[in-house]
Amino acid sequence: MTTEKKLSKKTLRSVYLRHYQLLGCFNYERQQSSGYAWTMMPAMRELYGDNPAKMKEGVKRHLEFFNCATTPSPFIIGITCAMEEQYASSEEGTFDPASINSVKTALMGPLAAIGDSFFWGTFRVMGAGIAAPLAVQMNALAPFIYFLINFVPSTLVRVYGFKIGYTGGSAFLTRISEDGTLNKLTEAAKILGLVVVGAMISSLVTxxxxxxxxxxxxxxxxxxxxxxxxxxxxxxxxxxxxxxxxxxxxxxxxxxxxxxxxxxxxxxxxxx
Structure with a gap:
């Protein structure tokens, strides 16, 4: 019987802090994949440190393509941690690890659009628009106003997004695993990916x-x-x-x- 594995608070804190380096090794082949794998390494070590095969499998799993706005990405990372716990605690053959990447793929597009719209296109522009004229007037409040308008909302979304993704994600994933929704979501994500790639071939490749x-x-x-x-x-x-x-x-x-x-x-x- 498999023992239930839970990530420690120290490991979760380490995972959260590492997410700030998602763009640290950006590449045009797999985008933020290296940063995502680096972010998940503390969790991988704690869950699979005693199983080299699963450790290697986990690292390769998170080196798959990933691209999302950095601000909402902790929500996905939190859910990923919950799913990795579930996989590490499950008996052999009862949990499909491919569903982990399927959930990441399904969430990164919508959250990227939300993150870009709110934090790159709204808060950042508002902060710069208000702070820049003050900075020209040598007003010392300019950087603090930019900090309040742009940085504070971003940090709150990151912190609470990670917590909600991990705690709520665990209960949510347990429910959808039991009723079969997770398998349907995995299959739907695969089909959607194939449809998108097929459409790209006809419209972009000449x-x-x-x-x-x-x-x-x-x-x-x-x-x-x-x-x-x-x-x-x-x-x-x-x-x-x-x-x-x-x-x-x-x-x-x-x-x-x-x-x-x-x-x-x-x-x-x-x-x-």
Whole structure:
């Protein structure tokens, strides 16, 4: 029988303080993933320190893509801590760890929109708008006013968001696990992700062939031939090629560099 594992207050405090470094190792492949894994490390050590396999699995789990406004992100981190506790305390095969990332994925988009709108687009602008004229007049209250309008609301949302995410998230997750909602949410998040990626392929990926074939004096566009076979066939094939390389564990960064080189060479020889 598995013993219930709970994170100590010291560990939770450490996790919260580390979240301020979410953007410390930002990259364009997985955005805030490194910062998220760093944030979760104290919890990982306490829950899985005696199980190297699960420890490795947990670190890799939190190195998956993550991107959210930093102010509401503690809410997601708090829920993640609660779910990691649940996974560490569950018997083998009774808890799907993929649901942890599914919940993160489902929450990061809506919370990012809220965080950007309120804290980047509202409080920060209001604080700067009021404090800047005072600063020009050499008024010593200017930095304090900016601090009150921008920093204080942000800090309150971070602190209470983390607490609500952890304490309320634990009870919430227990309920949705028992009634099967969590499994449905996990499946819905996967489907939504596939739909979004599919829409991005048709709207954002373009491959236009500039080459023209001259057959007995008649000029035939190579791009037109592919469009007649299937519109947007080349972008689809390019995406499948990139997906195949990712499945073979080729680095996403290396794939991007390869696409840039391919594009330059294609233009240089007149193919693209």
């Amino acid at each position: 491959v236009n062939l500039a080459a023209v074939l001259n057959i007995n004096g008649a000029e035939i566009s190579l791009q037109q031939i592919f469009d007649d076979i299937c519109p947007q066939l080349l972008p689809l094939l390019l995406c499948f090629a990139c997906y195949g390389l990712l499945q073979k564990k080729v680095s996403g960064t290396l794939i991007m560099v390869g696409l840039i080189v391919l594009g330059i060479l294609g233009v240089a020889v007149g193919l693209l």
